[in-house]
Amino acid sequence: MEIEAVKSVDLCKVYNSKHNNESVEALKSVSINVKKGELFTLLGPNGAGKTTFLRIISTQLLPSGGDVHVLGFSAVHEPEEVRKYIAVVPQDVVTYNNFTPWEYGYYFARLRGMGSTEAKKKAEEALKAVDLWDLRTRICQTLSGGERRRAIIASVLSSDVDVLMLDEPTSGLDAVARRRVWTVLRELISKEKTILLTTHIMEEAEMISDRLAIINKGSVVVCGRPDEIKTLMKERFRVVINGEFRQLSDYGEIAKLGDRNIVYLKTQEEVIDLLKDSLKMNLRAEASPVTLEDVFVRLVGGLNNNGNQ
Amino acid sequence: MGINKILKDTLIIAWIKSYPDFRRNPLWLMLLSMINAIPLFFMLMFSSGGNVIVHGLIGAMISSVAFAGLIAGIQDISWDRYVKIRQIIVAMPVHPASYALGIALAPLLISIPSLILFGAITAFLGFLNLEILVWIIPVLLTSWAAMSTMGFMISTYLYKANPMILNNLSILLGIAFIFIPPVYFSEVQLGGLSWISIIIPTSNAAGLLRSYVGLLPLSTEMAIIRWAVLIVMTLVFITLISLKSKWRED
Numbered sequence: 001m002e003i004e005a006v007k008s009v010d011l012c013k014v015y016n017s018k019h020n021n022e023s024v025e026a027l028k029s030v031s032i033n034v035k036k037g038e039l040f041t042l043l044g045p046n047g048a049g050k051t052t053f054l055r056i057i058s059t060q061l062l063p064s065g066g067d068v069h070v071l072g073f074s075a076v077h078e079p080e081e082v083r084k085y086i087a088v089v090p091q092d093v094v095t096y097n098n099f100t101p102w103e104y105g106y107y108f109a110r111l112r113g114m115g116s117t118e119a120k121k122k123a124e125e126a127l128k129a130v131d132l133w134d135l136r137t138r139i140c141q142t143l144s145g146g147e148r149r150r151a152i153i154a155s156v157l158s159s160d161v162d163v164l165m166l167d168e169p170t171s172g173l174d175a176v177a178r179r180r181v182w183t184v185l186r187e188l189i190s191k192e193k194t195i196l197l198t199t200h201i202m203e204e205a206e207m208i209s210d211r212l213a214i215i216n217k218g219s220v221v222v223c224g225r226p227d228e229i230k231t232l233m234k235e236r237f238r239v240v241i242n243g244e245f246r247q248l249s250d251y252g253e254i255a256k257l258g259d260r261n262i263v264y265l266k267t268q269e270e271v272i273d274l275l276k277d278s279l280k281m282n283l284r285a286e287a288s289p290v291t292l293e294d295v296f297v298r299l300v301g302g303l304n305n306n307g308n309q
Numbered sequence: 310m311g312i313n314k315i316l317k318d319t320l321i322i323a324w325i326k327s328y329p330d331f332r333r334n335p336l337w338l339m340l341l342s343m344i345n346a347i348p349l350f351f352m353l354m355f356s357s358g359g360n361v362i363v364h365g366l367i368g369a370m371i372s373s374v375a376f377a378g379l380i381a382g383i384q385d386i387s388w389d390r391y392v393k394i395r396q397i398i399v400a401m402p403v404h405p406a407s408y409a410l411g412i413a414l415a416p417l418l419i420s421i422p423s424l425i426l427f428g429a430i431t432a433f434l435g436f437l438n439l440e441i442l443v444w445i446i447p448v449l450l451t452s453w454a455a456m457s458t459m460g461f462m463i464s465t466y467l468y469k470a471n472p473m474i475l476n477n478l479s480i481l482l483g484i485a486f487i488f489i490p491p492v493y494f495s496e497v498q499l500g501g502l503s504w505i506s507i508i509i510p511t512s513n514a515a516g517l518l519r520s521y522v523g524l525l526p527l528s529t530e531m532a533i534i535r536w537a538v539l540i541v542m543t544l545v546f547i548t549l550i551s552l553k554s555k556w557r558e559d
Contacts, residue, residue, distance in 0.1 A: 059556045060399045060400055060558060061557065061559070062558070080310065083400060083401055083403075084402050084404045087400065087401070088396065088397060088400040089397070090396040092393065093392065093393040093396070093397065094391075094392035094393065094394075095392075096329065096394070098330060098334060098393070099325075106391065107321060107324075107325050108397075110321050111318055111322075111402075111403055113314060139329075139333060152397075159401075165400075185392065215356055
């Protein structure tokens, strides 16, 4: 039987505040399996428990209950073993201003126990992978935010570990920089690495994940492939209409976004009818399949009968 | 984890924490040396001669290692926590001792240029030779250890404090431990209160250095007591750190 890359069983975490004796349940019995060689995403709103989960797996934080195994080793009881196979990029990590991307790649590889020659080779490969080779001798202070983030990613890539954990690696990056990071991550998957990442960016989760889990208030709401998760909505299509359209609720469930409405519809025929009616009223309307964001909002945010969130 | 790996990682972390500054921020190193040398200028201007300048040089040597050690112990730890580099290192096969020792060793490397400068002037004035150097190096290393561990202890117990507050605190403590007690001046000037210098690691080390260069007569028993106080203090700080610090949070 093949060992899973990450397997958590009933993982719980309660943060107790010493100041006001309050406790916050950050994780409630979370059980997740991540297969070897897949890119698994934890998708959830801020404060959902994603970072807590990642910090427990990466042996930085002890759980209050349950256990998690990485490549068969318990992150709770065998952290030294787990650390040999993982590398982590924390959320909002800041670079040392005086450091160069080359130094990030090289020295972090050395800390993995590599010799100088091997570390140089791995650093070069990592920097080329994140497209920073030409900037390798520039100090981080002079790099853009995206380049700095990629320098940090290079430091974990040079480690050449089996399981990479990235906590919101593209948060704050522009679209071009974000796609560059996505490309790097998918290339790693093609090299049979396992990646566990957290994000609250729906497009990111949908574009790059093999599988994902939507997590909210410390619990896993749903887990599966992005296309599987999208089938959880009874509707298959969405039509975005700009402007005032009376009796819109007759067509299907609505989400109101100011002067825009998203109407969720089950069949192509319903979509065509609504588009025709919108055009008759001289309103702009755009149809597309439902997105992961639609499912996420339905599952996490919830829509009331009037379509308001 | 083997001792070789622990030592190798210690040196890598010390290098990471010092080399970029050596190479790219030499002005900062000059500034550090100048801070330690500032009291010397005043002593030259206002002294009535004698060995006052040698007392000052002794203070500058202690300050070079102790001030940097204290600041690194407080600032580097809290800064690494703030920028989350620590999280990356915790999740690596790196022993916590390598991390702590590496961070403590970095300021010692950084202080080498100023130590050489102040040592050379002391030797030029005829108060330092190879025989004395054999005693001076352990005193400097022990005062570095005492102040670094004190820094670690503070950052460990105040681990939730804002790094900016800890930065200011480290400078204030540096001034309190370096410039107020008899580090740059002889403890003899305190008269009946000279015993205070024994309980403060910096002035205790300065007193030992003065005795080795011949500026302060100390009996063998008193020298042993001073060494013991310095070492015990360091061990107490290490014990307090190990009781409180957690490599992995719970």
